Amino acid sequence: EAATKYFIIQAAASSLILFSSIMNAWHTGTWNITQLSTYPSTITLTIALSMKLGLAPMHFWLPEVMQGTTLSSALIITTWQKLPPMSLLLMTTNHLPPLALLTMAIVSILVGGWSGLNQIQMRKIMAFSSIAHLGWMMAILTMSQKLAILTLLIYMMMTSSLFLIMISTSTKTFKDMSQLWTISPTLTTTCMLTLMSLGGLPPLIGFLPKWFILKELTNNHLILTAIIMAIFSLLSLMFYMRLTYTATLTISPNTTNSMMKWRFKPTNIT
Template identity: 50%
Template sequence: MNPFVLTTLISSLGLGTAITFSSSHWLLAWMGLEINTLAILPIMSNSHHPRAVEATTKYFITQATAAALILFASTTNAWMTGEWDIKQMTSPTSTSIATMALALKLGLAPVHFWLPEVLQGLDLTTGLILSTWQKLAPLALIVQMPQMNPMIMTTLGFLSMLVGGWGGLNQTQLRKILAYSSIAHLGWMVIVVQFDPLLTLLSLALYISMTTSAFMTMNTTNSKTMNSLANSWSKSPAMASFFPLIMLSLAGLPPLSGFMPKWLILQELTKQHLPFIATLSALSALISLYFYLRLTYAMTLTQSPNTTPATAPWRLNTKKMTLPLAAAISLTTFLLPLTPTIQGILH
């Protein structure tokens, strides 16, 4: 792609998200979401591969449907209350429709079906943008909405945790596994947003660092399936050492950074007198843990079948940037001791 065109598209992507962040009017927020969607479509279809074009088409139809629902919900609220302000959405019908539309944009269960298929058709760099940057604007609108239906939010969150765990169990494609991981993590964020929005933002920040580490590691070692992970130790021993830590951090195991948001969310649910929901949430994390352990096992304890006497392929020096990867891995693995400080800042 022409560098000028790419720069324009990336700038439009940032502009759309910034407009949504700074808006208090539903029409302005909707405009930001539309700019964001239209900017990423050419990036997604850049390779001109049939799978990429198919993924782009699915993504466009889904996002256009969600945007139309958001516009319908905000118009209905303005008709019933006379207010276009995001914080003044007081109509229960409009709030429920807008919540489901934003859930469709994020890929929350039960409206998650597009996310694994779309992510599978994209290259790793575009998949990283879709899994991280594209979650910011819809989640910011969910955080801003004042009167969310607790039953809808809890159901969306809990279903996403279960679907994210179950869906990834029989997958061998790494991008699909990370798509189901995204669904599960978004479930954790959504289930606590009605009680502590700042905790949702903390979970989102750590999820972005963990997912960035995973995608950049896969990009560096050129791994797209579980079988290709078995060759990573000979291509890049350092990456093969850190990738299991990234996976276990995504699973939420101590003493890694991914344990922090799950710990604080379970603590908040218990404070809100929801011990049953907290227990089910903790048990749902065990389902996700299984496929993270599968990836860890495939990378560290197995060797790819080979027919040549030499078990190691040629080890070439990578020309890809490793400094952002090093920073992301550091955030993914070492932040847990800062939990009391971060908790103090949030409260």
């Protein structure tokens, strides 16, 4: 089911990209997608790339697809699969509508934070985290491409770290996160730092791109936008802190001699 949803969404987005190229070629006589000159083609391309990335309001497929896949596939979807659409956005950023990108950015930060508050599945939480972080990238894309790339790289690094911890410990839900300490205290500490970094708490590395983005928005006289984004990011910080609390501050006061979780991987008995 998840594979079918992913295929349909990606195929539809690819068709829209091709349709945008056809419209641009019809008006300009060139197939170069980096030289979009008509408003319909730029809007169509923006919608298509938003669908591929999972930006709000075209984000509905991302949490469901990630919940229906394995942790390894979810890691690929949230990191590696973001590179092709982001590359196209960076190539065409001079022709894309800034107001549309900024609006989608603010909506994505709001939706990513608000929708992640009530989730108990780790893959869905990471999906909404992806949506919120993509909002920060879109907000700065038309002003500073280097800063957008920096934000993407830091996001991919932190998300990969968290997913690798989840894969190595078979953590899929909040309940599993509360039992993470029984496997490895070191991984628990690393998980805590990664989550707080994703939330953007200083002095961790996740604070760096958000600080630079807010500073760049302020320099471009978008003070109200910067304030709104900073306020909406508190929603994301809330569920990151919930995860941090669950993973590190709900440790049982009793000592245990077992370093295994109370759930075993299924094994084939032959």
